[in-house]
Amino acid sequence: MRRLIVGLMLFALVLAAPSCKRKKKAGSAQPPDDGKLKSVLLMADPRATIQLLSGFHAVENDAWRWTQGKFAVSLKIPDGAAARPTVVEMKFTLPQVILDKLKSVTLTATVGGVPLQTESYTKAGDYTFRREVPPSVIKGEALTVEFALDKAYPPTPQDERELGLIVQSIGLQ
């Protein structure tokens, strides 16, 4: 009995030891948020998340995000944009798995509510979508840019997300 009690007391002390803390994910150190809007959004930048308005899934590999079929961002209008042509640019990957299912996708974009020229893609690969922004919408501090695909990869039991493109960055230049 005595040995059992001593054993139990020792056991309680062992239990009381702090449990292993979950290891924090080792991410690259980010500079503090300066409270300003950005003209170019890198998908992995946590300071940019507030400018991702809708249609983005979580960051993957500290580099990119899957989008849904429709997605939108808010971008700071670059300084001096009113005096020179401004371009909206999105760098993305169209994976083979999407094209195997959808055959082709057509990307539509509107900037400040004004539609831009669409583009269709039939081959997998890395792309840059670039369009000039109509000068009439360059006013105020920021612009809303909305993207829409004509088709998206539907949710499956394995992945319940709707999937569109893999986006690395979107910006105004």
Place this chain on the structure above:
Amino acid sequence: MSAPTAPSRTRPLLYLLPALVCLAAFYPAFQVWFLRDDFRWLGLRHLMAESATPWATMLAPYAQGTIRVLSERVFFVGLSSLFDMNAFPFHAVVFLTQFASLALAAKLGGKLTGSRAAGIVGACLWAVSPRLAVPMYWTSAYNQILCAFLLLAALACLDRHLETGKSAWLVAQYLLFLLSFGALELGVVYPVIALVWVWMFGRDKWKSTIGLWLIAIAFAVGQLTLIPKSTSPVYQMFFDGRLLTNLGDYIVWAMGPARIGYMVDESLRWYGFAFAGLLIAALGLYAIARRDRAILFCGVWFMAFLAPVLPLANHVSDYYLAIPSLGVCWALGWMLTDFWRLGHTVQPRLWTRGRAMQLIGMLLGACFVIGSVWEIRETIAYYAEQTNRLKAVVQSVQSAHQNGSDKLILLHGVDNDLFGAGFQDDPFYTAGSAKSVNRPLVYLAPGSEEGLSARADLGGISRYVIAPDRAARALDLDQAVVLQVAGPDVIDVTAKYRAIARAQRAAMRRTSADLGDPGSADLLGTGWYPPENGFRWMAKTATLRLSAPQKAGEKIYIDGYVPAGAIAGGPLALTVRVNGAVMGVQVLTKANAMLGIAFLLPPGIAGQKEIAIQLEVSRTFRPPNDARDLGIILSRIAIR
């Protein structure tokens, strides 16, 4: 069953051992803040203060139609009145109650098995049961802890009555039994436990349980007939094959760290199930070998306290095992103590069957405790993180509402874990950041609600959704604050978000203007007077801009009112122009009549970003005591 033999002066200390083990296993629960239903209970005192009938508010049935006066109403209203939203005193009460239960469990387990050591080991195993994790960290589940204490205390009083014959112990048992209904309805099965205990330790006094049965039956009838039933599917009862599958799940989950795969890591899933299977087999063989009534009592304890929740097929919850799992732990404690003793009884050789049993017992016990504590710590760490994120949000909202400010709060970056930690239970109202539960001031930033899962039976997500237009307007008028949740931190990003909201508004198709709404002011040009009660007066000429139609065939609709003064001088012509071109002229002749006209828009303007609209009346008038030159009253202009 042999008589316990420890010296009496060490006895009280022995019964503190399970409490020490419990504290060692569960102390991280003190780091958990409030969670989900807690906020409803914490907000009860505010609701009582607002209510004309505070006692009726306090005693109104909640959840599945329950009125747990002690464990929910008195516990939360009392402690929150003293300590507001400081979680520490709540956890302290939970721990102290459980310490008392563990001492009683050790005492009764010793009596049950005839071995004080077995009783203490059984209580120590219960002290680390992962099925107690939820009631230990989540204060809303205090009902389980308090009910267990009251029923164990009642059973201890019954036992003393059987030993001493004193009726005072019997009266104490009845009082504790009655109080248990203020903790949890589960007390209704206590007469079964009491009857089996009397059968084991004092059969000639079986009549002393009759009153328990009468009280239990009266409570059950009252509960079924007087208390309104919940219509929520969550608490719907099913009496079909799911009873057996639920029972199977609960038996497995009662075996210590059986859910380690779910709580810690999916890769451990089969280890948890394998261990549970091993333990079930070992306990089964031990029960057969022992053939003792004490094992039967353990089984009755498990089944009796589990039976009432088995039909809740949509609410299979592991914390329902908090009380039943004590039956398993008593039996397991007895088995492990017996295995331990076997190693000391026969020692002719180094390796004997007895030593093998001792080793097996030690391994089973060690696996139970290590796995259980691992599961407990991971579970609590997760909820500590989520509730402290919620605490940061609630406190940030409180700060924003300091000095009586009633600005709207827009939250950005709320994920499912954070939302699920309590957003649907009105934490902001509870924390005093809303004047009334029906007048919310906290919303999710427009669009950020996307992808969040909300329980429909708790009102869904709609109460946190705000129209982008309203959010932008509030930001423009400095009547809103935007807080971004970034990991454990909450940052004020109002200035940044204001520009985003303006851009969203500019990009938005705006095909109508409600002229009485100040929010439509940015669409209006010249020739308008300030909004009145749902309308505006126009001057001789008034202009506005709307988004252009998307397809040919759409019309412009103009709604308003023609006052008598406007046509006192004869018929009045209203001309409508779009982009400078006349769409139509309407001659108004009827005084004090509603206006509702529509003109077809030319197909050429479809697809443009916006159109310029001009309305012009042929003359104005001045009412008495009004210096303004008035045309007519307009309430809405729309394109569709």
